[in-house]
Amino acid sequence: MMTSYDPLLEGLNPAQREAVESIEGPVLVVAGPGSGKTRVITHRIAYLVRKWHISPYRILAVTFTNRAAGEMKERLSRLVGSRIDRLSVGTFHAFCAGLLRREGSHIGLDPSFTIYDDDDQVQLLKEAMAQVNIDSKQYPVRAIQGAISRSKSLVLDAASYASNCEGFFEEQVSKVYEKYDALIRRSQALDFDDLLLRSVQLLSKNPDVLERYQRRYQHILIDEFQDTNVAQYMLAKLLAGQYRNICVVGDADQSIYGWRHADIRNILGFQKDFPEARSIVLGENYRSTGNIVEAAQKVISANNLRIHKELWTSKEEGPPVVVPETHDEEEEDQFVISEVERLGRIEGASLGDCAVMYRVNAQSRALEEACLRYGARYKLVGGVRFYQRKEVKDLIAYLRLIGNPQDDVSLVRAINVPRRGIGTKSMDDLSRWAISRGTSLYAALESLNGDPQEDDSLRRSLSSRAAAQMTAFLALVQELAEESSRLDVVALIDRVLERTSYREYVTEHYDLPDERWENIMELRRAAEEFKDEEPPQGLTLLLERLALVADADNYEESADSLTLITLHQAKGLEFPVVFMVGMEEGLLPHFRSLDDTGQLEEERRLCYVGMTRAKDRLYMLRAFRRRFAGGYGPSLPSRFLQEVPASIWEPQAPAVPRRTISEGVQSSSWEPSMAEPTGDAPALPGLSPGDKVRHPTFGEGMVVSCTPSAGDNEVTVAFVGTGVKRLLQSLARLEKLE
DNA sequence: CAGTGGAGGCTTTTT
DNA sequence: GCCTCCACTG
Numbered sequence: 137m138m139t140s141y142d143p144l145l146e147g148l149n150p151a152q153r154e155a156v157e158s159i160e161g162p163v164l165v166v167a168g169p170g171s172g173k174t175r176v177i178t179h180r181i182a183y184l185v186r187k188w189h190i191s192p193y194r195i196l197a198v199t200f201t202n203r204a205a206g207e208m209k210e211r212l213s214r215l216v217g218s219r220i221d222r223l224s225v226g227t228f229h230a231f232c233a234g235l236l237r238r239e240g241s242h243i244g245l246d247p248s249f250t251i252y253d254d255d256d257q258v259q260l261l262k263e264a265m266a267q268v269n270i271d272s273k274q275y276p277v278r279a280i281q282g283a284i285s286r287s288k289s290l291v292l293d294a295a296s297y298a299s300n301c302e303g304f305f306e307e308q309v310s311k312v313y314e315k316y317d318a319l320i321r322r323s324q325a326l327d328f329d330d331l332l333l334r335s336v337q338l339l340s341k342n343p344d345v346l347e348r349y350q351r352r353y354q355h356i357l358i359d360e361f362q363d364t365n366v367a368q369y370m371l372a373k374l375l376a377g378q379y380r381n382i383c384v385v386g387d388a389d390q391s392i393y394g395w396r397h398a399d400i401r402n403i404l405g406f407q408k409d410f411p412e413a414r415s416i417v418l419g420e421n422y423r424s425t426g427n428i429v430e431a432a433q434k435v436i437s438a439n440n441l442r443i444h445k446e447l448w449t450s451k452e453e454g455p456p457v458v459v460p461e462t463h464d465e466e467e468e469d470q471f472v473i474s475e476v477e478r479l480g481r482i483e484g485a486s487l488g489d490c491a492v493m494y495r496v497n498a499q500s501r502a503l504e505e506a507c508l509r510y511g512a513r514y515k516l517v518g519g520v521r522f523y524q525r526k527e528v529k530d531l532i533a534y535l536r537l538i539g540n541p542q543d544d545v546s547l548v549r550a551i552n553v554p555r556r557g558i559g560t561k562s563m564d565d566l567s568r569w570a571i572s573r574g575t576s577l578y579a580a581l582e583s584l585n586g587d588p589q590e591d592d593s594l595r596r597s598l599s600s601r602a603a604a605q606m607t608a609f610l611a612l613v614q615e616l617a618e619e620s621s622r623l624d625v626v627a628l629i630d631r632v633l634e635r636t637s638y639r640e641y642v643t644e645h646y647d648l649p650d651e652r653w654e655n656i657m658e659l660r661r662a663a664e665e666f667k668d669e670e671p672p673q674g675l676t677l678l679l680e681r682l683a684l685v686a687d688a689d690n691y692e693e694s695a696d697s698l699t700l701i702t703l704h705q706a707k708g709l710e711f712p713v714v715f716m717v718g719m720e721e722g723l724l725p726h727f728r729s730l731d732d733t734g735q736l737e738e739e740r741r742l743c744y745v746g747m748t749r750a751k752d753r754l755y756m757l758r759a760f761r762r763r764f765a766g767g768y769g770p771s772l773p774s775r776f777l778q779e780v781p782a783s784i785w786e787p788q789a790p791a792v793p794r795r796t797i798s799e800g801v802q803s804s805s806w807e808p809s810m811a812e813p814t815g816d817a818p819a820l821p822g823l824s825p826g827d828k829v830r831h832p833t834f835g836e837g838m839v840v841s842c843t844p845s846a847g848d849n850e851v852t853v854a855f856v857g858t859g860v861k862r863l864l865q866s867l868a869r870l871e872k873l874e
Numbered sequence: 875c876a877g878t879g880g881a882g883g884c885t886t887t888t889t
Numbered sequence: 890g891c892c893t894c895c896a897c898t899g
Contacts, residue, residue, distance in 0.1 A: 200888095227889060229889045230889085254889090328889050332889095393888080395886075395887065395888095396887080495886075496885085498891085501891095558875090560875085702887065703887080704886080704888075705887085727886095728885090728886070729886090742887085763890075764890090876898100877897105878896105878897085878899095879896090879898095880895090880896085880897095881896095882892105882893090882894085883891105883893080884891090884893095885890100
C-alpha cells in the first residue's frame with residue numbers, strides 16, 4: 137500500500153500504524169494503558185473515510201461510556217470535519233435504543249417505549265415480588281435484580297430462564313422474572329438489559345432487518361471490548377456477520393466491570409468466532425514515567441488469571457511512587473491538599489493537573505470537606521446522579537407519563553406529586569383493579585370515567601374524595617398529553633411545572649428547595665437542545681437522553697480545580713498528578729471481594745487502572761485508622777502496596793507529625809520516615825492569633841491559631857456567623873485586616 | 875392521609 | 890455514619 141506519506145499515519149509507531157491500516161477483516165487490538173488507543177481508533181476511522189472514501193454512514197463505533205463517545209466525535213471532527221456527523225458513535229445502549237425505536241414493531245414493541253433505570257427497575261421488582269408472594273426481606277430485591285440482570289446479559293429471557301433454572305432460589309427468581317417481565321411489557325418499558333436483549337432477539341429473529349444493518353455497517357469498531365457482556369458481543373457479532381470488518385480494542389488487564397457481567401471471555405470468543413483475526417499489541421506507554429509504569433506493571437503481574445503482557449515506556453524514570461501514611465482520613469485528605477499546594481508552588485502544577493481517586497463514593501465526602509475547609513476549588517465527578525434526584529425524577533415521571541401513559545412506575549410516582557390525598561388504601565384499590573383485569577394503572581383510572589353501566593367497581597370501592605382526586609389527576613395527564621402534541625418540550629415542561637404548582641411543592645416539602653429548583657431548571661436547560669424537534673419527538677429524545685446519559689455535567693477538564701473521582705470513572709482519563717486514597721485492605725481491595733479470587737483480581741485491575749492514570753507523579757495513600765460504616769477502626773495497608781517494588785517506592789510520614797501511632801494498630805512492614813523538614817519557608821504574610829482576617833466566602837473572622845505545616849501555614853479562624861474553620865493560608869485567599 | 879420520628883439496614887463500581 | 894423504610898401520631 138502506498139501509505140507512507142499519509143499524514144494520518146505520521147507519528148504512529150509500527151503497531152499503531154498496523155492497527156490503523158488493517159482495515160479489512162477482523163482485528164483484535166490489545167491496547168495497554170497510555171498506548172495511544174484513542175489515537176489509533178480515531179485515526180483508523182479517519183483513515184477509512186479519507187483514504188478509502190468509506191462513507192461515515194457505513195461505520196459504527198461503539199464505546200462504553202457517553203464520555204468516550206463524545207470525545208471520539210470531537211477528535212474525529214478535527215480530523216475529518218463535519219462529514220463525520222453521519223457516523224454512528226455511541227454506547228451499546230444508545231445504539232440499541234435507536235434500533236428498537238426504528239425497528240421495534242417487528243417484535244411488537246411500541247416505538248414510544250420508556251427506558252427504566254435501576255431505580256424504576258427496583259420499584260417494579262418490588263411490585264412483582266409482592267404479586268407472586270415473595271418476601272422482599274427474605275430475598276433482597278438487589279439479589280433478585282442481579283440474577284435477572286445476569287440472565288438477560290446472557291440473552292436468557294424469562295421463558296428460557298424458567299426452563300433452565302435449578303434450585304429453590306432460582307425458582308423464586310424465575311417466578312419474579314416472569315411477573316416482572318409481564319409488568320414491564322404492560323408498561324411499555326424496557327430496562328437497560330432489555331435494550332440489549334431485545335435487540336439481539338430482534339436481529340436474530342428478523343433476517344431481513346439484520347441484513348439491512350449488516351449491509352449498512354461495513355466497518356465496526358468496539359472500544360473497551362473487555363467490558364462487553366455476552367449480549368453485547370452477540371450483537372456485535374450479528375452486525376459484523378456480513379463484512380466481518382470488525383475491530384475490537386481492549387485490554388483484559390483493565391477489565392473492571394465483571395460485576396456488570398462484562399465477560400473477558402469475549403476476547404477468547406472473538407478469536408474463535410473470527411479465527412482469521414489479526415492480533416496487534418500496543419505495549420508502549422506514552423503516558424507515564426518509568427517508575428509509574430514499572431510499579432503498575434508489578435502490581436498487575438500479581439494476577440494469576442492473566443495473559444502475560446509487557447508494558448514499557450521510553451520516558452524517564454521520574455520521581456518515585458510516594459506512599460504517604462497518615463494517622464486518619466482527615467490527615468490523609470489534608471496531605472493531599474497541602475501536597476497539591478506544594479506542587480503548585482514549586483513546580484507550577486495547577487489544581488487541574490491533579491486528581492484524587494478513590495474506591496467508593498463515600499470517600500468523596502471527606503475530601504470535599506477538606507477542599508472546602510482549605511479553600512481548594514474542586515470538581516466532583518459522579519456522585520448522586522443528576523437524574524436520580526427526587527425532584528428531577530418527579531418531573532421526569534410526568535414527562536414519561538405524558539409520552540407513555542401505560543408506564544405504571546411513573547404513574548405511581550406522579551400521582552401524589554403534589555400531594556393529592558391519594559393514600560395507601562386508594563392506591564391498593566386501584567392496583568387491585570388493574571391486576572384483576574390485567575390492565576395498566578392508567579387504564580384503571582380511565583375506568584372511573586367510563587360508562588357506569590359497565591364496570592364501576594373501582595369507583596364504588598374508592599371514597600368519593602379519592603375518586604375525585606384520581607379523576608382530576610387523570611384529566612391533568614390527558615390535558616398535558618394533548619398539549620404535548622402541540623408544544624415543544626421546553627414549553628411542555630413549563631406547563632407541567634405550572635399545572636402542578638411544582639415550585640410551591642418543592643418549597644413546602646423538600647429540604648434545600650432552591651437547590652432542587654435549580655436542578656429542575658437544569659433539566660429544563662437540557663431540554664432546550666430538543667426544543668426545535670417536532671413536538672412529540674422532542675419529548676422522546678429528551679427522555680432517552682435522560683435515561684442513557686448518566687451525568688448531566690459531563691466531565692470537563694478545568695484548569696483550576698482538583699478532580700475528585702472514583703477509580704472506575706477514572707478509566708480512560710489521565711492526569712499529571714494522581715492521588716489514590718484509601719489504599720487499605722477492605723477498601724481496595726474492597727471487603728466484598730476478599731473471599732473470591734476472581735473478584736480480588738478485578739480489584740487489582742482496578743488498582744492498576746488507577747495507577748496508570750498518572751503521568752508524572754503517583755501517590756498511594758493509606759491511613760492507620762479510618763471511619764467506616766459507623767465504625768472507626770485500625771486498617772491494614774492494601775496488599776497491592778506491597779506489590780510495588782521498594783526501590784521505586786518512597787514511604788512518607790504525615791506532613792504534620794502526630795503523637796505516636798496508637799497501640800492496636802498492626803505495625804507495617806516499613807518504617808515510616810519523618811517528612812523532611814521543610815527548608816523553604818513560605819513567602820506568606822505572617823498571621824498570628826488575634827489577627828482579624830477576611831475570607832471571600834466565609835467573611836470576617838479572627839485567627840485562633842497558626843501551625844506551620846509542610847511549608848505552609850495551617851490557620852484556624854473563627855468566622856463571624858460561619859464558625860471555626862481550618863484553612864491553609866496559601867490556598868484560602870485570606871486578607872489581613874487592620 | 876401526611877409528616878415525623880425511630881429503628882433498622884446497609885454499605886461498589888454504571889449503561 | 891448515612892439513608893431508607895416503616896410505624897405511629899396528629
